[in-house]
Structure formats: C-alpha cells, structure tokens
Amino acid sequence: MRCLAVCQDELLIRMLDEVPLPGFEVEFLVESRPLARRLHDAGINVTQADPKRTDSYLKADLSPGTCVIVEDRGRRSGLVKVLEAIGDAGGTLVYVLGVGAACTQARQDELKARFPELHYLSMADLFGSALREEFSRSFSRLKVQQYQRYFADAGKVLILLHHDPDPDAMASGLALRTLLRRTRQTAIIGALRGVTRPENLRMQNLLDIHVEIIDPTALGDYERIALVDVQPHYFGGLIDHVDLVIDHHPEQSGYNSVFKDIRSDYGSTCTILTEHLRAVDANISERTATAMLYAIKSDTLFFNRQANRVDIDAFSYLYPLADAAMIKKMEGAEITTERLDFIVRARQGGHLSEQVFCSFLGTTPREDFIPYLADFYLQLEHVKWTIVAGIVGDNLVISVRNIGYLRNAGEFVRRYFGDIGSAGGHRAMAKAVVPLAAFRTKYGNLRAEETTDRLHDLMHHFLHDGQQDRKLVLK
Numbered sequence: 001m002r003c004l005a006v007c008q009d010e011l012l013i014r015m016l017d018e019v020p021l022p023g024f025e026v027e028f029l030v031e032s033r034p035l036a037r038r039l040h041d042a043g044i045n046v047t048q049a050d051p052k053r054t055d056s057y058l059k060a061d062l063s064p065g066t067c068v069i070v071e072d073r074g075r076r077s078g079l080v081k082v083l084e085a086i087g088d089a090g091g092t093l094v095y096v097l098g099v100g101a102a103c104t105q106a107r108q109d110e111l112k113a114r115f116p117e118l119h120y121l122s123m124a125d126l127f128g129s130a131l132r133e134e135f136s137r138s139f140s141r142l143k144v145q146q147y148q149r150y151f152a153d154a155g156k157v158l159i160l161l162h163h164d165p166d167p168d169a170m171a172s173g174l175a176l177r178t179l180l181r182r183t184r185q186t187a188i189i190g191a192l193r194g195v196t197r198p199e200n201l202r203m204q205n206l207l208d209i210h211v212e213i214i215d216p217t218a219l220g221d222y223e224r225i226a227l228v229d230v231q232p233h234y235f236g237g238l239i240d241h242v243d244l245v246i247d248h249h250p251e252q253s254g255y256n257s258v259f260k261d262i263r264s265d266y267g268s269t270c271t272i273l274t275e276h277l278r279a280v281d282a283n284i285s286e287r288t289a290t291a292m293l294y295a296i297k298s299d300t301l302f303f304n305r306q307a308n309r310v311d312i313d314a315f316s317y318l319y320p321l322a323d324a325a326m327i328k329k330m331e332g333a334e335i336t337t338e339r340l341d342f343i344v345r346a347r348q349g350g351h352l353s354e355q356v357f358c359s360f361l362g363t364t365p366r367e368d369f370i371p372y373l374a375d376f377y378l379q380l381e382h383v384k385w386t387i388v389a390g391i392v393g394d395n396l397v398i399s400v401r402n403i404g405y406l407r408n409a410g411e412f413v414r415r416y417f418g419d420i421g422s423a424g425g426h427r428a429m430a431k432a433v434v435p436l437a438a439f440r441t442k443y444g445n446l447r448a449e450e451t452t453d454r455l456h457d458l459m460h461h462f463l464h465d466g467q468q469d470r471k472l473v474l475k
C-alpha cells in the first residue's frame with residue numbers, strides 16, 4: 001500500500017524513511033530540487049513537485065486509497081493550500097503530522113473544523129506505535145469496505161486456493177467468507193486439486209471445511225473470483241483476471257486484479273485477514289478463529305520461521321476466540337503410522353556425524369515424507385543440519401534444513417544441484433528436485449548407502465569450504 005509523505009524537512013524525511021511501517025511503501029514529495037536530488041542519491045523514493053498544486057498529486061498517481069502524510073510546521077496559509085490541493089486531487093486518507101511548538105490543540109481544532117476528514121498526529125506518535133496502527137487500521141478498513149461493496153451484489157463467488165490446500169489457505173478461505181458475509185452456498189471455497197497431506201486432511205475433517213474441487217472449465221461460472229494465499233501466475237496462464245487477491249507470497253506481475261492486498265513481510269495470509277476482520281469489527285466464529293490460529297502457527301512453524309510482530313499480534317487477538325483443545329488435536333495429526341515407518345527407515349539408513357544427519361530413503365510413495373523427515377530429524381539432539389532425499393517418480397527430491405547460522409541451505413542445493421535440476425531455498429530450508437538420470441550422470445550410479453554417504457560428503461565439503469572462506473577473509 002502506498003503512502004505519500006509531503007515533507008520539506010530533511011531530518012524528518014530521513015526519520016520517516018527509517019520508521020518501519022510493515023506493508024507500507026513510503027514515497028516523498030518535496031519542493032526543493034537540491035533536497036530532492038540529495039534524497040534521491042541516498043536511495044530514498046522521492047518526487048520533486050510543488051505541494052500546493054493539484055496536478056503534483058495527480059502526477060504522483062494519488063488515489064483515495066493512498067495514505068498522505070503532510071508535515072505541519074505551524075505556518076497556516078501554506079498548509080491549507082496543500083490540503084486543498086490534496087483534496088482536489090481526490091486524496092481522502094490524510095494525516096497531518098505536527099512538528100514543533102506551533103502545533104497546539106487550538107490549531108488542530110481549527111484545521112479539523114475546516115477539513116473534518118483529516119487526522120492529526122503529533123511527533124511523539126511517530127516514536128510510539130500509534131502512527132503505525134492508526135494508519136494501518138484506517139487503511140485496512142477503507143480497503144475492506146471497498147471490496148465488500150464490490151462483492152456484495154454478485155451472484156456466485158469462488159474463493160480459490162492453491163493446489164493441495166494447506167491450513168493457511170483453508171483458514172483464509174473461511175476468513176474471507178466471513179468478510180464477504182456469505183455462506184457455504186453463496187461463496188464456494190475451492191481448489192483445482194484437493195487436500196492430500198494427512199495433517200491438513202485432519203484439520204479439514206475436524207473443522208468441517210469443505211474444499212470443492214473445481215474443474216478449470218467451470219471457472220467462468222463464477223461472477224467473482226477471489227484468490228487467497230496464492231496469486232494468479234500460480235495457475236500457469238489459466239487465470240489472468242480476478243477480483244481480489246490476498247496473499248503473503250512475493251508479489252508477481254502479469255495479471256489484473258480489481259483489489260489486492262499483498263504483504264510479503266507477513267508470516268501468513270491469515271495474519272493479513274485478521275487485520276481485515278479487526279478493521280471492520282467483524283464477528284469471528286470459534287471455528288474460523290481456530291482455523292486461523294492453527295494456520296498462523298503452521299505457516300510460521302510455531303514462530304520459528306518468518307514470524308514478526310504482526311503475526312504475534314494476530315495470534316494474540318485470535319487466541320481467546322479459538323478452541324485450544326481442537327488445536328492440540330490437529331497438531332497430533334503430524335504423526336501418522338505411515339510417517340512413523342519412514343522415521344524408522346530414515347534412522348536405519350541414516351548417517352549422523354559432525355552434527356549433520358543425512359538419509360536417503362530410496363523410492364518414496366509421496367513427496368511430503370521428505371521435508372517432514374528433514375524437519376523431524378532437525379529436532380534431534382546435536383543435529384544442526386539435515387539432508388533427506390528420496391526418489392519420487394523419475395526424480396530425486398532433496399530437502400535440506402539447518403539451525404546453524406553460518407551457511408545457507410539454499411546456497412548448498414544451488415551449488416551441488418542447480419546445474420542438473422531445480423534447486424532453491426533460503427538460509428534455513430531448501431529443496432532440490434533433480435531428474436534421477438541427471439543425478440547419476442553427475443554423481444554415478446550409487447547404491448542406497450553410497451547415496452547417503454555422498455550427500456553427507458557434499459555437505460561436509462560445503463561446510464569445510466565455508467570455514468576456509470572465512471579464514472581467508474580474516475587474514
């Protein structure tokens with residue numbers, strides 16, 4: 001979401017640029033050319049224009065959803081002209097930021113009498129959470145009300161999830177249905193491919209969430225389509241226009257959506273939807289709250305992965321509304337007899353030394369056993385890295401996890417498997433999918449234990465290599 005700050009004071013601009021406003025992109029509009037150049041050189045997003053002219057805001061693409069912050073230094077006439085120009089350009093979400101002693105209560109009252117829509121904030125608010133919360137609350141409310149109106153008069157609505165929906169996708173479906181004030185008859189939660197993972201099936205059954213399997217040819221039957229926890233590019237050209245996208249994955253281009261709220265710094269889509277529900281004071285049922293709470297937990301791996309303040313806020317808000325006993329039951333579903341068999345198999349064929357656990361499982365009926373085991377063995381005492389591999393169809397699938405902070409798991413898979421298959425990930429978790437034939441060409445036609453040893457050697461080589469790099473740097 002955009003935020004345009006109309007400021008002329010360099011210190012204030014640099015401070016505003018530093019304040020973390022999750023989900024906001026702040027750009028500045030300044031009058032002075034030299035200042036604009038200096039800020040631009042410092043990597044700050046800045047436009048030079050006359051803040052008293054309406055066309056400055058039109059050129060800056062101001063919309064009713066753009067949040068505008070205007071600095072107030074107590075000079076009356078200038079500020080009024082700026083606010084009028086913003087109003088004429090269609091700006092509605094206006095915050096005046098009082099800087100200095102001239103910004104008295106009397107002045108605030110006078111401004112509010114003239115511009116009833118504006119919000120007045122003091123400098124002190126900047127350093128507290130008030131500014132951030134105030135902004136995001138009003139912004140979310142405006143956004144939610146807009147899409148609620150847009151969906152209100154539609155006939156059939158589809159809330160489409162990604163393939164093999166996970167807890168975040170399903171819970172987001174329920175949350176959006178609540179926001180659209182619809183029932184399971186008037187807003188279908190659907191996916192092109194259904195749920196398969198045991199713990200997700202268990203959640204689906206325990207909470208009675210119906211995910212309808214949608215045939216791609218039937219997409220045209222819906223008057224409105226909303227996507228949650230996914231963006232249209234995922235469907236590979238099948239969908240290029242939708243009505244609403246709410247997602248926490250990095251923003252993709254190449255599609256149209258009437259409304260979207262994408263916040264890649266959030267740990268789950270349910271975190272975004274909790275803000276939407278709170279912004280309009282929606283009633284959240286126990287079932288929806290339970291699903292959402294479980295989703296936030298599971299997408300952030302119990303706050304171990306990519307969780308931040310907003311996720312914890314959403315979690316604390318939902319907690320008293322949810323059924324804690326039900327969540328315990330869903331979590332137990334992680335362990336199934338099928339998985340237990342694989343835990344044993346991985347231990348028997350596995351190799352643990354120098355804090356690296358490595359296991360090649362051979363032919364594996366489903367891919368999800370592999371990341372499951374990589375996560376599972378990372379819990380083991382003394383283990384800092386896990387590499388679990390298995391054959392799924394014609395591919396070798398490799399999952400890598402770590403709790404160390406020295407080397408990057410994504411770098412490991414890219415270095416050894418990037419040239420023969422797809423390999424990627426981030427610091428703590430990574431995955432490679434390599435055609436078996438390509439793996440054999442590069443590493444030889446290995447027997448099972450040899451494959452385990454080979455993967456283990458690669459990791460030792462990788463970790464050892466890193467130490468040498470650091471020594472070189474130290475010299």
Ligand SMILES: [Mn+2]
Nearest residue numbers: 168229269299
């Ligand atoms: Mn998600």
